[in-house]
Amino acid sequence: MKKIIYTLIVTLLAVGCNDDYLDLAPNGDMSEATFWKSEKDADLALTGCYRGWEGWSNILFFDGASDNGYEQYNYGAKKLGNGSLTPTDGTGTWTDGNSGKWFTYYRIRKYNDFLARIDNIEMDEAKKARYKAEVRFLRAYDYFNKVIHYGDMPLVTEVITDINKAALSRTPKEEVTKFIFDELDAIISGEALPIQNVIDSKGHVTKGAALALKARFKLYLGEYEKAQEAAAKVIDMSCYKLFQNGYDKLFLEESEGSNKEAILSIQFVPDKYNNIASLTCLPNSQGGWAALQASWDLVKAYESIDGTPFNEDKPFENKDPRLAMTILYPGAPYYGDYFDPFSGPDKSSAPINCPTRMPVRKYVEPYTDAWNQSGDFMVFRLAEMYLTFAECALYTGKDQDKALEYINMIRSRNSVDMPPKVNLTEEVVRNERRIELAFEGLRYFDIKRWDIGEEALNGPVLGTRLGSVDHTTGEVTWEGDRIIVEQRDFNPERNYLLPIPQSEIDLNPNITQNPGYN
Structure with a gap:
């Protein structure tokens, strides 16, 4: 599969870094005599816009802040999950340069700069319109993340060249939300973006991606009728198909050329723009760090066949086969043996350990170079x-038979083959969403919109019991009580929001802190 080749061209995009005032004002532009003069310049600038638009660790690790998992090294999610996050704590990780950077505005700055300059380029008008629509989507997506993580956030839609005008106050989230949907609706109603899956779009934003973001955000806001309508439009696009060559392979590089389920992906290229997801999740015996662990609560969510x-x-x-394709559990077949977190190289002991004894398996195998995963x-x-369609149908009462059919299509995909559900209920929809989308970065926000934090984010995080693994059969002999790896304390006053970084408040007197963090 041909991918967008990401080349960061910071100097070309007037994005000289400045740590003051939301990093909105550039401190040095490349001369317009040498850039933003040709269609090739627009191509390069668009490539720069895609660089870092989302981070792989935001998707993988954010479930560590939920009842699905435990993130042991604080790669951004641990303190949010256990309630100890403070305004002076970071939310990112060195493993991914794009991790946890939801508050920063360097992406907004380059998107605004792109949109301000591209109209001056002589180029194919249809191509120009598509480029503008793609960048408007990226900007809307960035503001979506800002709103769901922080609530009120400064809304900036033009290039700010004077640093003295960059000390902005927080815009009410309702106004930012309106801007996001206005942008998405304009993109969706226009003809600039094609209807394509990721294979055909080669990683570019499509109309399906714009509708998918609208569906996700409307669902989070509880606007079920509009969310269902947007999801239905994506479902009706014939370019998308459920992947049928194995749920486990759905998340691996080997399937990218045949995966028509993907609507929009973060693209990686070996040696140029890679990730180390395998390294962070694999256990010690395979050279990994077992940074992200599944919780016992998630294990119990998987139904018996x-x-x-x-x-x-x-x-x-x-158990539902998705369990074994998502979680590496004690006694699981593994590299010609059976996974054993109780003895040998994967025994839980400092500095590399498996606290819950269940590292995440999704995304992370097989690999040839864990430092250069693509x-x-x-x-x-x-x-x-x-x-999304199924959940909305519960509350709108529309097309519930079709919604149940969609649930069962997911459950009956090749390699899963779970018995069909006969009734569409809240319990069915919520549990199916939890296990199908585990470790895809959505669970924390599901907890938020269902407001079940008192139950899901309070008390101990449990692992397995201790035991021993028979390396001939894989059978586990259990002993003792369940392992407690962490105690969590949910604070409802925080309303599931992250704290505004203290460094931003120190620099900008117009920025106020979120409730529960003072």
Whole structure:
């Protein structure tokens, strides 16, 4: 699959860094005599806009702040999940330069700069219109992340050249939200963006991506009728199909040339723009750090194949196959052996350990060079649209038979083959969403919009019991009580929002802190 080749051209985009005032004002522009003169310049500038538009660790690790997982090294999610996050804590990680940078405005600055300059370029008008629509989407997506993470955020839609005008106050989230949907509706109603899957678009934004973002945001806002309508339009696009060559392979690089389920992905290229997702999640025996762990609560969410009750002594047997394709559990077949977090190289001990004894398996195998992984990370995919449609149908009362059909299409995909559901209920929809989309960065915000934090983000995070693994059969002999890896304290006053970084408040007297962080 041909990808967008990301080349960061900071100097070409008037994005000289300045740490003051939301990094909105550039401190040095490249001369217009040497750039923004040709169609090739516009091509390069668009490439720069895609660089860092989203981070792989934001998708993978954010479930570590939810009841799905435990993120042991504080790569951005741990303190949010356990309630100890403060305004002086960072939300990013060195493993991914784009991690946790939702408050920063360097992306907004380059998007605004692109949109301000491209109209002056003589180039094919249809191509220009598409480029503008793509960047307007990227800007809308960035503001979407700002709103869901922080609430009120400064809304900036033009290039600010005077640093003295960059000390902005927070714009009410309702106004920012209106801007996002106005932008998306303009993109969707226009003809600039094609209807294509990721294979055909080669990683560019499409009309399906704009509708998918609208569906996700409307769902989060509880505007079910509009969310269902947007999701339906994506579902009706014939270019998207559920991937049928294995749920586990859906997230691996080997399937990128045949994966028509992907609506929009973060694109990676070996040696040029790579990621280290495998390295962060694999256990010590495979050279990894086991940074992200599944929780026992998530394990219990996976149904048994035949509907029998959960078996504490055989918790991983007779289970929805997605469990084994998402979680590396004790006794699981693994590289010609059986995974053993109780003894040998994967025994839980400092500095590399598996606290819950269940590292995340999704995304991370096989690989040839864990330091140079180039598998794409899906940001939107068709299964999410099916689940959005189904959840909305519960509350709108529209097309509930079709909604149940979509749930069962996900459950019956090749390699999953779970029995169909016969009733569309809130419990069915919420649980299916949880396990299908586990470790795709959505669970924390589902907890937020359902307002179940008191239940989901309070108390101990549990792992397995201790035990021993028979390396001939993989059978586990369990002993003792369940492992407690963390105690969480949910603070409802914070309304699930992140703190405004203290460094921003120190620099800008017009920025105020979110509730619960003073």
